[in-house]
Amino acid sequence: MPPTLGVGLIGYAFMGAAHSQAWRTAPHFFDLPMRPRLTVLAGRDAVRVADAAERLGWSSVETDWRRVLERDDVDLVDVCTPGDTHAEIAIAALEAGKHVLCEKPLANTVAQAEAMAEAAARAAARGVRSMVGFTYRRVPAIGLARELVAQGRLGEIRHVRAQYLQDWIADPAAPMSWRLQKERAGSGALGDIGAHIVDLTQHITGQRLTGVSALLETFVKERPLPASAGSLSGVAGEGMGTVTVDDAAVFLGRFDGGALASFEATRFALGRKNAIRIEVNGSRGSLAFDFEDMNVLHFYDGDEPAATAGFRRIVVTEPDHPYVGAWWPAGHGLGYEHGFTHQVVDLVTAIAKGEDPTPSFADGLQVQRVLDAVERSAAARSVWTEI
Numbered sequence: 001m002p003p004t005l006g007v008g009l010i011g012y013a014f015m016g017a018a019h020s021q022a023w024r025t026a027p028h029f030f031d032l033p034m035r036p037r038l039t040v041l042a043g044r045d046a047v048r049v050a051d052a053a054e055r056l057g058w059s060s061v062e063t064d065w066r067r068v069l070e071r072d073d074v075d076l077v078d079v080c081t082p083g084d085t086h087a088e089i090a091i092a093a094l095e096a097g098k099h100v101l102c103e104k105p106l107a108n109t110v111a112q113a114e115a116m117a118e119a120a121a122r123a124a125a126r127g128v129r130s131m132v133g134f135t136y137r138r139v140p141a142i143g144l145a146r147e148l149v150a151q152g153r154l155g156e157i158r159h160v161r162a163q164y165l166q167d168w169i170a171d172p173a174a175p176m177s178w179r180l181q182k183e184r185a186g187s188g189a190l191g192d193i194g195a196h197i198v199d200l201t202q203h204i205t206g207q208r209l210t211g212v213s214a215l216l217e218t219f220v221k222e223r224p225l226p227a228s229a230g231s232l233s234g235v236a237g238e239g240m241g242t243v244t245v246d247d248a249a250v251f252l253g254r255f256d257g258g259a260l261a262s263f264e265a266t267r268f269a270l271g272r273k274n275a276i277r278i279e280v281n282g283s284r285g286s287l288a289f290d291f292e293d294m295n296v297l298h299f300y301d302g303d304e305p306a307a308t309a310g311f312r313r314i315v316v317t318e319p320d321h322p323y324v325g326a327w328w329p330a331g332h333g334l335g336y337e338h339g340f341t342h343q344v345v346d347l348v349t350a351i352a353k354g355e356d357p358t359p360s361f362a363d364g365l366q367v368q369r370v371l372d373a374v375e376r377s378a379a380a381r382s383v384w385t386e387i
């Protein structure tokens, strides 16, 4: 029997449920070198956390995350709470000798992210590992895109075009939530979804952004206070609250390999639900991806004769594609939750091998620096801002 890895998970709503599913499922489909045990779920409300633990498969509960860090049966802390809590929980967990998986964006400010990256480096020297949850890296089509770039199939990268489009607050009557408060979320569409496309484009191209010129906008500045709040939904109640984050972010950027880039992150793209759209054009080929059709990668091979060349629609469900061999026969597609399972697989494998998993807290800090540069540029009439 492989050794066990006791997991303590903090926060049991959207990401808490997605991560629970991943911890439960990973050992049933993948041959893991350690056996995750769903040891303890932490939340602040005793009744609700007990309910969630029963539903999601956790064997015990705590009502204060600090108690999780004191437990000998916990080897890894999984942080699924809003950004204002990440630094405090993750640093304390690393100092207590627990491996940490922390949701994105790593923190709400560069200073917090720096402290987290420093704590992660100190912990790594003691064999304690950390990873930030840029989950979309683990979509098989994204893995294939990265492989094609690394194999040189796109040649020199010229253009990177990335959008993350949602519409869940396009209605001005949609109520306030923590995602619309700067002190809780750090920023709005920028940090919540823009962070993903910054990470994804850097991951696919193997290059890093060096500077940006940005616009931020808050279209709806006041919203009803919530009577009840879900993760990306809620019911409006009495009174109004002030939105203190961006509703949309648009920015241009330059990659260190010379590519020009454009980014758009918005929650006001009516009709677009979770459209992560990435197109990369190189000197030898192009690729295009849309998460709303997540099992497909489009690839244009510029080496083919012009008469028959064209974008090829690759259904990324072959056993040779990243992660896919562990799942279903070809053509029986994967879904949103599989990325989280793959994240667990990569994390557990790295821990067992004594290696540092990626994306690291240092990678999360670098994304935070991009977000910060976008905010500084937007505040200074879109002036070019180095990262």
Ligand SMILES: NC(=O)c1ccc[n+]([C@@H]2O[C@H](COP(=O)([O-])OP(=O)(O)OC[C@H]3O[C@@H](n4cnc5c(N)ncnc54)[C@H](O)[C@@H]3O)[C@@H](O)[C@H]2O)c1
Binding pocket: 010, 011, 012, 013, 014, 015, 016, 042, 043, 044, 065, 080, 081, 082, 083, 085, 103, 104, 105, 133, 134, 135, 136, 192, 230, 231, 232
């Ligand atoms: N990787 C992804 O694709 C992805 C997707 C969505 C959200 N996220 C990130 O995950 C994190 C959580 O987002 P979410 O959508 O799950 O939010 P959510 O509102 O659905 O859940 C947050 C949970 O944290 C709990 N919580 C808040 N403060 C707490 C505290 N001090 N102690 C214990 N529990 C506390 C809440 O009660 C709730 O259960 C955020 O950082 C978000 O950016 C990542």
